[in-house]
Amino acid sequence: MATTAPPAESTTVWTKEDAKASRKANNKLHRREHAWAAAFMAPPVIGWIAFLLFPLGFSVYASLTNWNGIGNMTFIGLDNYTRLLQDQYFWRALWNTVFYMIGIPIGLALSLALALALSRKIRGRTFFRTVYYIPVISSLAAVAILWQWAYNGDFGLVNQALGLIGIEGPNWLMDPTWSKPALIIMAVWKGLGYSTLLYLAAVQAVPRSLYEAAALDGASSWKRFTKITWPMVQPVTFFLVVTNIIAGSMIFTEINIMTPTGGPSWSTASLVWYVWNQAFRNLQMGYATAMALVLGILVLIVTVIQFRINRANDFSID
Amino acid sequence: MRKFRTAAITATMVGALTLAACSGGTGGDTSGSPEPDTAGGDAPNELTFMFRGGEYDKIAYEAAIDKFEQETGASVTMIITDADQYATKLQAAIAGNKVPDVFYIEPGKMMGYVYADVLADLTEYVPQETIDNIWSFGTDAYRFNTETGARGDSADPLYGLPKDVGPFGFGYNTVLFEKLGLEAPSADEPMTFDEFVALCKELTQSDKLDYETWGTGLNVVWNSQAFIWGAGADWISEDQKTVTVDDPAFADALQWFADLGLVEGVTPSAEQAQTLDTYQRWMAGEIGFFPVAPWDIATYNSVAEENPDTFGYDVIPYPVANEGDDWSTWLGSLGIAVSENSKNKELAAQLATYLSTDLDAQKILAENKVQIPNLIDYATGEWIETDAPAAGWPANTKAFLEIAESKGKPLPGVWTYTPEWYDNFWIGIENVVDNGSQTAADFLAAKQPEMQQLLDQSWISADQAKAQG
Structure with missing residues (x-):
């Protein structure tokens, strides 16, 4: 059997030149890949710079100026911030805004309860899910007008319903004591469907095996809720708390529609409502921007604290 | 995980700050419709007119603008916005250096616009006989002394003409x-x-x-x-x-x-x-x-x-x-102003005058009960005698004219x-x-x-x- 020598090209001998050529080819390939990667990344980066970073930087600068929003800016250092500290209406608006946050835990508790109820096999489950979600997709302006009527002191739906159980309801939107709770109730109602939907998905994702094991160990319903359901839906709770605080700090439309002058004794004026009035009605754009930035920083601080608390409570199932 | 959290915090921070900083816009447009170009006309004889109003305002101004275009050879682009968005859109147009040639102006905001050189001084462009035939409140509301800050003096420069005067x-x-x-x-x-x-x-x-x-x-x-x-x-x-x-x-x-x-x-x-x-x-x-x-x-x-x-x-x-x-x-008013940066300032002032005083436009607006006429001779003559009763204005409509003529005052706060x-x-x-x-x-x-x-x-x-x- 004749044998033949292997072809010369099959014995790979790497010379310096070969390595250089290969590196060159690789570099060329990498460069091309890098160029493509940069091209794909450029639009969002440019968008981020143009629509986030630049406006943010501009806002910071504007907050250090005396600017009416139409003319030239004059740099005044921290004057807007010192003015803000002495402005009683800023603090009142901030307090009102913080007060509105009471609605967040109430809304979350109700949403979780509803999600737990809707996760069971009850009749009309789909119908109820739809009903609770309708306010979420309804126009906020239309909802605000409807609630304005519902809160009517004499013949509003809310007081009529309270009257059925013997309670004489207050004149909700005209009473400084009740105007903020009135807005909170409306906000909770409006946001209930969205939170419920997220909780529902989280509740349904909890492994059944955990409940079965707990049941075998004799855990009560309450124990199963506190030790399994609640920790397992914690990421959703965390997400909802963060997003609700951000959204709650920006409450504006319902206030502007339901109490356009800031409510009785200015009891409903939120910070964003005050910012808007200062910027567009009173031509104090620089001052309004300073207030907006302070609000943003406060939201950031609260959010960072939340992230830290969440990290401390973090757990995983091995 | 840590990187994800850092990124999340960063995103939240930027989002929160930006949302808060830009929150003024929450009261603005939510329609999602494309924004019209509000910039003034580039070519000679090309003008833009931005306003807010109802159907009859549009019909009246179309009539006035048709006549204006025929008589001057100008081309006018009308930009109409929702009433509740007009002020913020105008402010955005000014900030973006896209000021229309002619636009509505609230008398209460006039001082800021004049100081910022947004409004053209119309004194030399509007004939005195035209001014004499408009309710004095209608023109005085747009007069402003930039030195003293005083308003309402008929000797001071004129920065707008009335779209209307509204007697309450x-x-x-x-x-x-x-x-x-x-x-x-x-x-x-x-x-x-x-x-x-x-x-x-x-x-x-x-x-x-x-x-x-x-x-x-x-x-x-x-x-x-x-x-x-x-x-x-x-x-x-x-x-x-x-x-x-x-x-x-x-x-x-x-x-x-x-x-x-x-x-x-x-x-x-x-x-x-x-x-x-x-x-x-x-x-x-x-x-x-x-x-x-x-x-x-x-x-x-x-x-x-x-x-x-x-x-x-x-x-x-x-x-x-x-x-x-x-x-x-109190007597309200909305004004029609001209941009200081208009490339066709004189023509724009002429258009503002048409919009404020064109007889046919005034007849359309009065007939449809949008406003009382701006023109004194028409209001106190043909209109109060025949046109107003025929159009269904109340029997004592002359009380409105009396307010426009002498009994009307600006709301407090409008002239500060x-x-x-x-x-x-x-x-x-x-x-x-x-x-x-x-x-x-x-x-x-x-x-x-x-x-x-x-x-x-x-x-x-x-x-x-x-x-x-």
């Missing part, structure tokens, strides 16, 4: 008066406060008709001005530098106004007014006296046509404190750089007029220093705006 008149329900056998108030002479209260008591009935009625139902924010002025008091001194609400005459007038509901019981209660507001009750025939303005006429006419057994109306002077006192009320001092007046007013937990005198004594501080701040801001340009 007073009216009564003719049908209710007839039903209750009451003599109609004079069309020419104002009632005194005492006479007004006496009539209101007669009109406040719960058993004479098959529905409850009240003398009046006036919203303090919009309706108290005429009564305060009718008592010889005012919110601000003539030089616009001192808040004068601590004047005892002001306290007496405000207390009298509050007592209409609290003591005399001639208005629906705050709760009743909230159930069905007094505007609706007025149109339902339940209220004797109520404000009547040109923009209400079309609605009131259709209500009167549909419910002739309960509703009919006419215009009368506002009551005054004492016999022989002069009556007055910012209205914050005046807005502040209404914070807590419900304690005086709705629940009576505070007397007018106590309320005003506490208010005056706060309002004065804000007025002083307004003047400081005006000076700063002037210095900045």
Whole structure:
């Protein structure tokens, strides 16, 4: 059997030149890949710079100026911030805004309860899910007008319903004591469907095996809720708390529609409502921007604290 | 995981800050429709006109613009926006250096725009005979002395022409008066406060008709001005530098106004007014006296046509404190201004003049009860004699013309750089007029220093705006 020598090209001998050529080819390939990667990344980066970073930087600068929003800016250092500290209406608006946050835990508790109820096999489950979600997709302006009527002191739906159980309801939107709770109730109602939907998905994702094991160990319903359901839906709770605080700090439309002058004794004026009035009605754009930035920083601080608390409570199932 | 958290914090931070910083926009456009280009025309004879308004404004201006285009060879692009978005869109257009050639301007914001060199001085472009034929309030509202900060002097430069003047008149329900056998108030002479209260008591009935009625139902924010002025008091001194609400005459007038509901019981209660507001009750025939303005006429006419057994109306002077006192009320206006940076300033001023004074456009607007005519010769001649009655304006429409001519004043706050001092007046007013937990005198004594501080701040801001340009 004749044998033949292997072809010369099959014995790979790497010379310096070969390595250089290969590196060159690789570099060329990498460069091309890098160029493509940069091209794909450029639009969002440019968008981020143009629509986030630049406006943010501009806002910071504007907050250090005396600017009416139409003319030239004059740099005044921290004057807007010192003015803000002495402005009683800023603090009142901030307090009102913080007060509105009471609605967040109430809304979350109700949403979780509803999600737990809707996760069971009850009749009309789909119908109820739809009903609770309708306010979420309804126009906020239309909802605000409807609630304005519902809160009517004499013949509003809310007081009529309270009257059925013997309670004489207050004149909700005209009473400084009740105007903020009135807005909170409306906000909770409006946001209930969205939170419920997220909780529902989280509740349904909890492994059944955990409940079965707990049941075998004799855990009560309450124990199963506190030790399994609640920790397992914690990421959703965390997400909802963060997003609700951000959204709650920006409450504006319902206030502007339901109490356009800031409510009785200015009891409903939120910070964003005050910012808007200062910027567009009173031509104090620089001052309004300073207030907006302070609000943003406060939201950031609260959010960072939340992230830290969440990290401390973090757990995983091995 | 840590990286993810860092990224999440960063994203949240940027999002929160940006959302907060840009929150002014939350009151703006939510329609998602593409923004029209508001920039002024580039080519010679090319103009843009940005305004807000209803269907009849558009029809009237199309007629005026057609004529303008034919006569001048110009090409005009109309940009119409929703009323509640106009102010923010104009401000955005100015900030973006895309100011239309011609646009609506609120007299209250004029000072800031003039200091920022946004508005062109129209004095040399508008003929004197044209100005002489417009209600003086209509032009004086757009005059401004940049040196002194004074408003309303007919010797000062003109920065706009009126789109309209809006007299905030007073009216009564003719049908209710007839039903209750009451003599109609004079069309020419104002009632005194005492006479007004006496009539209101007669009109406040719960058993004479098959529905409850009240003398009046006036919203303090919009309706108290005429009564305060009718008592010889005012919110601000003539030089616009001192808040004068601590004047005892002001306290007496405000207390009298509050007592209409609290003591005399001639208005629906705050709760009743909230159930069905007094505007609706007025149109339902339940209220004797109520404000009547040109923009209400079309609605009131259709209500009167549909419910002739309960509703009919006419215009009368506002009551005054004492016999022989002069009556007055507030007169609003919206202006038409020209951009200082317009490439065709003279042509733009000509267009503004057409829009403000074109006879055909004025006829369309008056016929459709959008406004009273701006032109004095037409308003006091053909219109009041034949056109207004034919179009269904109320019998005593001349009261509107009287307001436009001499009885009208700007709302307090309109002629100062910012209205914050005046807005502040209404914070807590419900304690005086709705629940009576505070007397007018106590309320005003506490208010005056706060309002004065804000007025002083307004003047400081005006000076700063002037210095900045």
